[in-house]
Amino acid sequence: MLDIQEKLKEIGPYVPEEDDDLLVCRCEEVTKGEIRKAVHGGITTIEELRRFLRCGMGLCQGQTCGTLTRRLVARELHVPQSEIDVATSRSPMRPLAMETAGNDLGNEEKQ
């Protein structure tokens, strides 16, 4: 059980850092500062972060930035990275055109 008010007290307020404008998620152009600010505003999980800032929700679905984001969130929350859950995996594993996805009615019919 995580007491979020207590956690926020523990980590203190958001303090700007020199490289806060650094991009973390390149697909959705989310910066380090935006992520840090969100954490200090009460966002404590990768799922929440993705929903709030869209980081990791673009074309690559976090393949590139997933680890960077986890490391950053763990650092801000003062916890080991292993305590930050990895985002849920979802189908499709690769971007898939709607027409192609709909074209799945039967292997036999197509052959």
Next chain:
Amino acid sequence: MKVERKELIVIGAGPAGLSAAIEAASHGVKATVFDENARPGGQLFKQIHKFFGSKEHKAKIRGFRIGEDLLKEAEEKGVEVILNATVIGLYKEKEVQVQIGTEVYHYKGDAILVATGAAENMVNFRGWTLPGVIGAGAAQTMMNLYHVKPGERILMLGTGNVGLVVSYQLMQAGCKVVALADAAPRIGGYGVHASKLARCGVPFYLSHTIKEAEGTDCVTGVTIAQVDDHFRFIPGTEKHFDVDTICVAVGLSPMAQLLKMDGVEMADTRGGYIPKCDETGATSIPGIYAAGDVAGIEEASSAMIEGRMSGAAIAEYLGYMTGEEKSSREEELDHSLEALRQGMFAPKNRGRKIEKTEEGIDISETLLTKGYIADDEIKRFPGYRYEVKIHPVIECTQNIPCNPCQTACRKGCISIGDNITSLPISVKGSECVDCGMCVASCSGQAIFLVKENEDEGTAEITIPYEFLPLPEVGDKGSALSRSGQKICEAEITRVRTSKAYDGTNLVTMKVPTAFEDSARFFIKA
């Protein structure tokens, strides 16, 4: 919607997936392999270097040839390999959705092996999204699969084996590697790989990382700087390089998303975020297996054995092998896998600083920080021996699981013994016949043949050479030291190429005797 039933579905036709399919098929399982790429083999087809290990691990064979062999074997065993086939989802009841062209097919497997490999990690620094910042693996794909030069002047971030091997390949492709940088205080990969670069004059910057990639539309330069123990930049230590490409080789992450989406239990380990599985790759869901990098980052040689183990376990799961048959096969493979997991670079030693070799010799500190063995360090290793007559000098000073040099010499000049990680010994009193097989067989290009011409005060040194164009007999130039410094004049006296050398050319240069222990590379005047 029609669902087609398959016996074994393997996802990924890399070393692990193909090996598993071959093993399972050899016990009677009908195996189908899907791969999203246009050609099978996974990363093997980019691996133009010779592999380490022993004969059973296909040591001294170049990666892409191993891939060709696997494909041939798969074909012989009746494995169905379906390419350009992207598995987009893994569902309950072992159902996969596969995109082939503009259609999606549904298949169910009695067993499923996920062998999807890994993806490259990234680090973010100022300018990291500029065109010209690429993964080292991507650079390798461009060069070795598509024959496209990734850039002209390159900085490599990361000194693990990927960073070292790709740097060398970039040089082979004609690129200038200006430097390698690593935030860690020591070179992460094999010393022999680093030495290949150092003797060409490539500098290493340890405890350094990228501060900024410069450029507006693309990379035009890079600034690196030293970091302290907490990886913070130390002001005033900045170094600038004009480059058009920055390669990032900072590790790999398993691509285990398919397993996670199917509800397989996962674990956060030092090998990455991976499925919990036993040594055969069996996951928490019966009938679903994982092998290769997706089950923990290692390298292609172990991936192939892991694949074999999963293949045997699947054959047993599907009733094609008895428990005893499986156990004995597993034992055999386990032995082979364990051999690869020995030595200083074993998974259990990740991140540890090792001070002494298994033989009790102090490790070369210069090798770990600069990429070469200092002149005063080389003589303490058993691969070094002084003799007037021609003899091998083996500059292999770290315990790695590799032994082809021992069998390459039919005259018994090189001895490793039964322990595959022992340092090779240049055997006193043995008769070298200058066949050159040891030089060509060393995947680390760490063996040199040295002979003194007492009458004329010169020495002839035979070096492995894998660049083009090859020097020609009579070429004059400079000998380079292990650190890549020009140390004396040198003349080429012999150039050997042979099918048996498999692409490693043997170049012999003549230098003054005083430089016989330090001249290790040649540059034409």
Next chain:
Amino acid sequence: MSKTADVIIIGGGIVGCASAYYLAKRGITNVIVLEASRSIGHGASSRNGGGVRQSGRDVRELPVAMCAVEKFWPHLSEELGVDTEYTQEGNIRMGKTEAHLKKLRTLTQNCKNMGLGVEMIDKETVHEINPYLSDQVIGASFCPTDGHANPLTTTLGYYMRALDMGVKFYTGAKVAGLKKYRGRVREVILEDGTVMEADNVIMAAGYASRKLINTVGLDIPMHDEIDCCLVTEMEPVMFPQMLGCADADFYGHQTHHGSFVFGAVAGPEALMDEDTDTVNFAHAATLGASCRAIEGYVPSLKNAKIVRSWTGWCDCTSDGVCVLGRPEETPGLILATGFNGHGFGTAPAVGYMLAQITVGEQPLVDLSPLRFERFYQI
């Protein structure tokens, strides 16, 4: 850790977060929100298609939906300090057959009777409003005051504002049951044995509410159903309306980001038995079926690439509308559950009125058709 509060809210979804916010806004900040999962808004609140719709709603819940649109949505972004992406450009509910149109006419008439501005429009008008729709669409209902918003930022916006105002949020706080104390529901017992107490307990835990109210002798006839959604990569700006169809086999819109979010039903979902929280996937058949449905109405999206699909639970009551209010049998307990997939669009009004109910104020609209006691009649 605080164990007593004026109000304990069970469920950190949009209803729970909005209630907490409106309570705090009234000065009641001694409020505890208990969320079972590790993330706020982890259930339907983050998994719905983002519709803010009044048209086609059941007449019993229509006043709540209209109240949300009239009084809350237009200024919510400003109030919460997050971009809720609220877009009030209308809802087109499409029909392809005469049977569809008949169904739409009935729904439209019902809503008109309740005072909602909604009309049937012909084929030509449909394509004037939205030129991207299929020629097969022969008519539609159109409600210009309907729209869509971003459920993710809205839910977390309520949460972050409430947090900022002092509400205590506990995540990973799974509730095992409730307990009456001297005739009032007062104790909330967590799975780890922790006991918390409050004068008022708001039950906003989706389908999980059922099992929890069972512990104080209440039951709601309801079931849970999986719904599937998908999102595409960014597309050029095409149209601002929310889309739906008479058969309810798909719905969706283009977000401000440029991606399209669609929800769709393939058929087998109602019979599925999955845990969307641990096994996070749609049925293998759903993706294809959804895409065929979408293409049938918006053919130009056939090349749009799907980057992600997901599933969520719908908490469905036997009579199709939610339960809101205090059951007479259990003083101290306020129910807010069984939203049947309509929870997001109504949440601002629901949250506000839950705060009203908590302090004993008359709710903005008559909630009697949604009271718990209606189930006594079945």
